[in-house]
Amino acid sequence: MGSIQLELPYWQVNVAEDKRTEQCPDFLCTLNAKDVGIISTPDEEYHTSTWPEVLKLVLDNRLDLFQRKPSELRRYLEYNWKLKQDYGSVMNFILTQRLQWDVPITPKGKPFEYAEDIKILWNDWPYGIDKKIVHIVVWTKFDLEDDPATDDLTDKARAEINAFVLKTFGSRLPSDHYTWFKNWRSLKSVQAVEHFHVMLYDPDPAFINEITHGDVPLIQKV
Secondary structure, three states, rough: OOOOOOOOOOHOOOOOHHHOOOOHHHHHOOOHHHHHHHOOOOHHOOEEEHHHHHHHHOOOOHHHOOOOOHHHHHHHHHHHHHHHHHOHHHHHHHHHHHHOOOOOOOOOOOOOHHHEEEEEEEEOOOOOOOOOOOEEEEEEEEOOOOOOOOOOHHHHHHHHHHHHHHHHHHOOOOHHHHHEEEOOHHHHOOOOOOEEEEEOOOOOOHHHHHOEEEEEEHHOOO
């Protein structure tokens, strides 16, 4: 007779047998249905997004379909839970440790007018995408105007970002090797600090080191 394999509780999936816990860890107890579905998926069943798939998600504005690899989502949630204990909020950690910006955040000038109002860093916890894709975040001290009716950028803000992206990345990469997007307000993991995302396909590592000033994502440190 064949053996019966019992289904694991979602918090035990992708965890070595000797490290599994009977009780759900605090950082996984209040997940929404989407995150429970991801966490309960074995890593070997996860589909890594290709560059053409990334471009289509951005083009179709289906940003809600971006996901992290299940085991990396678990690490992300655990790390953020600890940050909240140590810093009060993820926002406080980003402001004081990653951006090192004073509060209140006050821009020196108009959007993209001064370099000191912008900081380009690696995405600390990138989505489950092809390893050749570099995912970075452009943080800004100035607001990027949203249209309340659509929960999306205004045409003016989109044009300003396009101009910055073309100047910063278009001069170093073919036009089909980079894309950008700004999460809808409902999808933002960090609400109070303005930012948008840039994904680059197979860029020169020296260029990434240059624009991030040698930044290293947290996922490589913890």
